[in-house]
Amino acid sequence: MALTHTPHGPQVSVIMPTYRHEHFIPRALSSLLAQSFTDWELVVVDDGSPDGTRDVVTGFEVPRLRYIRHPHNLGLGAALNRGTAEAAGRYLAYLPSDDFLDADHLSACVAALDANPDAYLAYSGVRWHDKTALNARNPTRSATLRPDVTPGSESAILDDVPGQPGPDWPLPSGNLLALVQVMHRRDAARHMPWPERRESVSDTLEADRWRALLRAGASFVHTGQVTCEWSDHPKQRHKLISGRGLRGENWAGQTFGLPLYRKFYGLRSGEKINWRPSDVSLAVDEARHFAGLAAEAQVGHGSEPSNGLRILLVGSLGFNPERILALREQGHTLLGLWTPEPDFWDSAGPLPFHGVRELEGDDWRQQIRRAAPDVIYALLNWQALPFIHEVFQYNQRRLGIPFVFHFKESPMMAQRAGLWDELHTLVSDSWGRIFSSVELREWFELQFGGTFDSHTTLVLDGDLPKSDWMTDDWAPKLSDSDGEMHTVCVGRTILGPVEALEQHNIHLHIYSHPYMRRGARWAGARPGSHIHLHDPVRPGDWVAELSRYDAAWGHILPSQNHGDLRGAVWNDLNLPARLGTYAAAGLPWIHLRNGGHRVAANNLADRLGVGLTYDTEEELAVRLGTEVSSRSHTRAAVRNRPELSFDHHAVALTNFFRGLR
Numbered sequence: 001m002a003l004t005h006t007p008h009g010p011q012v013s014v015i016m017p018t019y020r021h022e023h024f025i026p027r028a029l030s031s032l033l034a035q036s037f038t039d040w041e042l043v044v045v046d047d048g049s050p051d052g053t054r055d056v057v058t059g060f061e062v063p064r065l066r067y068i069r070h071p072h073n074l075g076l077g078a079a080l081n082r083g084t085a086e087a088a089g090r091y092l093a094y095l096p097s098d099d100f101l102d103a104d105h106l107s108a109c110v111a112a113l114d115a116n117p118d119a120y121l122a123y124s125g126v127r128w129h130d131k132t133a134l135n136a137r138n139p140t141r142s143a144t145l146r147p148d149v150t151p152g153s154e155s156a157i158l159d160d161v162p163g164q165p166g167p168d169w170p171l172p173s174g175n176l177l178a179l180v181q182v183m184h185r186r187d188a189a190r191h192m193p194w195p196e197r198r199e200s201v202s203d204t205l206e207a208d209r210w211r212a213l214l215r216a217g218a219s220f221v222h223t224g225q226v227t228c229e230w231s232d233h234p235k236q237r238h239k240l241i242s243g244r245g246l247r248g249e250n251w252a253g254q255t256f257g258l259p260l261y262r263k264f265y266g267l268r269s270g271e272k273i274n275w276r277p278s279d280v281s282l283a284v285d286e287a288r289h290f291a292g293l294a295a296e297a298q299v300g301h302g303s304e305p306s307n308g309l310r311i312l313l314v315g316s317l318g319f320n321p322e323r324i325l326a327l328r329e330q331g332h333t334l335l336g337l338w339t340p341e342p343d344f345w346d347s348a349g350p351l352p353f354h355g356v357r358e359l360e361g362d363d364w365r366q367q368i369r370r371a372a373p374d375v376i377y378a379l380l381n382w383q384a385l386p387f388i389h390e391v392f393q394y395n396q397r398r399l400g401i402p403f404v405f406h407f408k409e410s411p412m413m414a415q416r417a418g419l420w421d422e423l424h425t426l427v428s429d430s431w432g433r434i435f436s437s438v439e440l441r442e443w444f445e446l447q448f449g450g451t452f453d454s455h456t457t458l459v460l461d462g463d464l465p466k467s468d469w470m471t472d473d474w475a476p477k478l479s480d481s482d483g484e485m486h487t488v489c490v491g492r493t494i495l496g497p498v499e500a501l502e503q504h505n506i507h508l509h510i511y512s513h514p515y516m517r518r519g520a521r522w523a524g525a526r527p528g529s530h531i532h533l534h535d536p537v538r539p540g541d542w543v544a545e546l547s548r549y550d551a552a553w554g555h556i557l558p559s560q561n562h563g564d565l566r567g568a569v570w571n572d573l574n575l576p577a578r579l580g581t582y583a584a585a586g587l588p589w590i591h592l593r594n595g596g597h598r599v600a601a602n603n604l605a606d607r608l609g610v611g612l613t614y615d616t617e618e619e620l621a622v623r624l625g626t627e628v629s630s631r632s633h634t635r636a637a638v639r640n641r642p643e644l645s646f647d648h649h650a651v652a653l654t655n656f657f658r659g660l661r
Contacts (some may be wrong), residue, residue, distance in 0.1 A: 010064060012040040012106055012183070012488070013089030017079035018097035019265070022051040024231070029060045031100035037107035038092075040319045041066070045083045048073035048266065073265045073292075075197035075203060076237060084191070092186050094179035098231045099315065101180070105227035109183035114225045114445035120218035121184035123177050125226030158185045174278060178230040192216075201261070202276040203238035203590040230359050240264055243276040243344065257344025259316070260354070269336075270296075270354040281513035282344075286352040293322055293539045294468055296353045308332035309657060312373035312401075315339050315384035318408060319577040320461040320539075321347035323646035326466060330650050335371050337364055337391070339384040346381060365394055371608050375657045378426070379406040381460045382414040389422040392430065398546050402660040408462035408568040411444070424448070432661045434458045439601035440573045443565045457485065460649055463581040467645035473544035474586070478507075485624045487590060488546055489553040490537070491578045502530040504621035509549060513539050513624075539584075546585035550628055551612050553590045554579070554605075561595035579604075583644035588612050588633035590620065608643070609636035630654075 014032060018025065032042060041064040046053050048070045057067050067084055070079070084092065088410065090111060093106060105124060112122035163653035189287060192212065195205065202208065214220070234255075238244055242257035258275050267273070272286035290296065313324060328334055334356040342348035349358050359367040368376075368391075376395060379389040388405070395403050406428045415421045427433055427444055433452065435441040438459055445451055478486040485505040498508055511534045537545045546552070555576060561567040584615050590607045593613040605611030610633050614620035627633050642648045 009088040010039050010041040010109065011089055012037070012091045012093055013083075013087030013107075013186070014040050014042050014093045015080065015083035015097050016042060016044045016095045016097055017047060017076055017086060018044060018053055018057075018081060019047045019049050019079075020051050020053075020398075021071060021097040022049070022053045022056045024098040025053065025056045026060075026096055028097050028100050029057070029062065031073070031102070032061065032095060033060070034103050035101065035106045036056040036119070037563050038108060040064070040106060040168060041087075041089060042070065042095075043083045043086050045078040045079040045086075045401060047075070050266065052084060055499075056411065061348040062641065063586045072268065075201065075265070077194035077196040077199075078171060080194045081196065084186075084194075087186065089188055091183050092262065093183040096179050097177070098233065098236070099180035100229055100231075102227040102229075104225070106183070108223040108225050108227050112221050113185065116219075116221045118219055119221040120213065121182060121189065121220045123181045123183075123220060124223045124228055126178055126181045127226060127229045130230055131642065173203070173236070174203070174207070174244050175238070176210050178228075179206055180228045198271050200274045201241065202240040202274045203244060203278050220475045228359075235264070240277055244278065257282070257342075257347055259342035259344070259348045261597060262350050263340070263342070263348060265336060267350045267352075269350045269356060269358050270352065271350070272352045277353040284409060289538045289540075290322065290353050292468060293325070293353060293466070296322075296355060307372045310335065310372065311657070312337060312359075312371060312376045312656075314376055314378040315348075315388045316342050316380055318349075318380045319345070319347070319348040319462055319644070320465045320580065321351060322353055322468075322539075323464055323466045325353070327654065329647075330654060332654060333357070335359055335373060337368070339387040341383075343381070343383045345553055346383065348384075353501060364391070365398075368395075368399065373401060374661065375402045375404060377404050377406065377657070380408045382410060382417065382419060382423075385414055385417075385419045385422050385426070392426060396429075401508055402431045402657065403658065404432040404434065404657065405430040406460070406462050407440075408436050409574060411440075411447075412570050427467045432456045432458070432656060434656075435461070435462050436460070436462045437573060437575050437604070439565060439568070439598055439600040439603070443568055443573055446566050455659065458653070460653060461575045461580075461644075463577040463580070464644055464646040464649070467642065467647040469539040469542050470584045470641055470645055471540075471543045473547075475544055475548045478548050478549050479628050485628060486551040487551050487553060487624070488587070490546070490581050491576070492555075494555040494557060498531065500617040504617060506530065506617075506621060507532065508553075511535070511546075539581075542581055542584045543586075546581070546587060549585075549587060550624060551590050551633070552578070552582040552585075552587040554601050556590070556592055558598050559591055561597050563596060563598055566600060568598070572597070573601055575604060582645050583641040586634055586638035586641060588627060588637050590614070609633065610638045610640065 016028065042062050044057050044067045046057070046067065046069040054067070054069065068082060068086060091110060093109060093467060108124060109122045113119060183212065189447060194209065240256055240261050260280065268408055272290065274285045276283050312331045312335045313329060314337045317324065324334060336349040336356045337359045338348035349356065359371060376391070392403055407427065411423060414420060428448060433456065435444065441452065441457065441459055484505045484507060486509060488509045488511065490511045493510055501508055507530050509532045513536060555571050557571045559572050561572055577584065579589065588610045589601070590612050591602050591605060593615050594602055602611060602613065612623050612627060612633060614623055
């Protein structure tokens with residue numbers, strides 16, 4: 001294909017950011033080579049793809065091609081900035097490697113910009129699933145923008161577009177303009193860098209940019225044609241970040257979120273990001289979240305202890321992943337091999353802190369052989385069971401490394417997911433097994449019809465926090481200043497009706513993501529004088545923020561097992577992760593009394609002397625009033641809080657490992 005050259009370089013630079021798209025790229029490149037407009041160059045920025053992207057791109061005969069490869073993935077923002085810096089064209093267009101262009105796309109966009117010298121950006125219409133519906137309904141509209149968008153009509157893309165849902169509505173990603181639709185002038189005065197991963201990671205990257213340009217006074221013009229196609233598939237960036245657009249089994253499996261993003265894009269161990277999905281309730285700034293984690297600073301970047309066990313962590317780590325650094329502090333080497341698709345709330349590698357050497361490469365079997373661990377420590381939640389079981393079987397057949405299975409939650413969910421056989425094998429046949437509560441151990445013994453050997457069985461809560469967060473930043477009690485009782489709930493709001501609390505001057509402070517509040521039984525109660533909603537609190541602030549309160553809520557659900565664990569539900573067996581948070585802040589726990597029933601959290605609270613149990617709100621008010629006066633349960637909580645840190649159990653855990661060798 002012959003290109004028409006201009007004296008000062010190409011008129012259009014087409015920027016193609018790509019990552020793990022080797023099977024999409026041929027379609028995209030073929031559509032570019034078929035353009036009726038020929039004065040273009042292609043700048044491919046391969047953002048560290050682990051597949052055959054390089055060979056596919058260089059195998060095409062593209063006369064004016066620049067192929068740039070990042071040594072590892074830096075994120076879409078960095079790839080777009082690199083492509084912009086390398087581009088020589090007067091206009092910049094975009095061709096993400098999983099999208100493609102009609103033959104007249106570039107010519108239509110160039111014509112629109114040439115005919116409208118005051119316009120900064122031209123955009124075409126775009127197709128996705130139902131191509132016919134979009135063209136038939138309104139071929140002169142893109143997903144959301146009207147043809148008359150000007151700085152004075154910013155609301156045309158900042159607000160919801162009136163009209164009927166369907167192809168004229170925003171893209172399934174929620175974006176206002178897909179990159180593939182856009183061509184704009186390479187104008188330094190209007191240029192602004194794309195946010196890079198260290199600044200923020202968001203599924204609204206493009207939409208935020210278009211809004212920013214409009215606010216800055218840029219004018220957009222529509223080509224009046226639909227000349228490109230936006231692809232829809234499960235591994236799109238916006239779906240990995242927020243789940244937006246996931247349907248059916250993908251949504252049911254919740255295969256999105258920060259853990260999956262970190263794994264899919266191969267983030268380096270210790271690399272922290274500012275996570276800002278469109279559901280802002282899930283946002284986390286990892287640099288701030290893990291600030292003050294002393295163990296990370298001590299281990300440095302990749303250094304390994306010279307003694308101790310080599311412990312291979314397999315699966316996922318739950319809510320408090322940094323706890324495992326306590327093993328590092330004991331002189332052990334930590335390796336990580338993570339479940340391929342962790343749940344959106346779970347923790348899996350690459351981890352955002354140093355101290356765990358991630359096993360890299362597709363062949364995890366070979367990686368385990370090379371790593372030569374002394375023990376395989378498999379954990380924690382039911383979603384990781386398929387992968388843990390696969391590693392277990394391989395170890396049994398080929399390696400014979402001591403294998404310890406630590407199960408947290410929940411056997412009921414494992415059964416519902418069709419994983420009972422795998423769970424049975426792991427609990428029964430592992431060299432060692434660890435249960436999060438005495439009650440969970442007994443429940444499994446009843447289910448499996450036997451008693452586990454005490455030498456190969458341990459009881460240890462699987463999701464205790466690191467002791468680093470158990471600071472002495474104590475705050476004055478709110479009740480000491482206003483004379484009313486203040487309680488707190490962190491995490492999921494599994495509470496009974498709370499309307500009666502106000503009648504007894506009991507305040508309820510809720511620290512949780514909004515998704516954790518949805519469907520709560522108290523949802524009919526409105527935040528007001530006695531119900532207070534707060535953003536989640538990071539671990540380093542647990543003590544300073546939460547110690548202001550008089551007591552903390554556990555899961556307020558009635559038990560019906562009548563003392564027989566065969567009839568137990570998960571709430572009877574579980575020790576919620578929030579208990580470690582409450583322990584850090586020196587807070588007593590509020591629980592239903594559940595007399596005559598066996599409930600793990602109640603039994604632990606009674607043993608530690610930190611339980612405020614009740615049957616009625618009137619009784620709770622009396623117990624809280626007594627606690628405010630005496631602080632007896634608060635003193636017990638402060639005294640016993642080390643027991644609810646993972647560090648407290650690290651030596652016993654590694655001695656357990658050694659006893660299995």
